[in-house]
Amino acid sequence: MLKPVDKINYRIVKELGVLSKKENTSTELNLISYNDYKPKLDLRKWETKEDGTKYLQRGLTLTDAEAKELYKALENYLASLEASKEIEA
Secondary structure (H helix, E strand, O other): OOOOOOOOOEEEEEEEEEEEEEOOEEEEEEEEEEOOOOOEEEEEEEEEOOOOOEEEEEEEEEOHHHHHHHHHHHHHHHHHHHHHHHHHO
16 A cells, blocks of 8 residues: 655656747656656656746656557557548648
């Protein structure tokens, strides 16, 4: 059984990319370690305050195995988009 966590601490191990940015909010893909556990891929929105401090917003954390399955699913999806564009042309 999981024990409750009083405070979640995190460390961005590696910044992988910014997918979008609007005003003081960005959507980023990072490698993050939560509470000193093994780093995981993390896709989430971040809010940046005026002093430059970034705050976690809603997001999704993936293990390497989950990321591989997501990659396969995205490949199939993007291939189907390309195929449908070829049919329309």
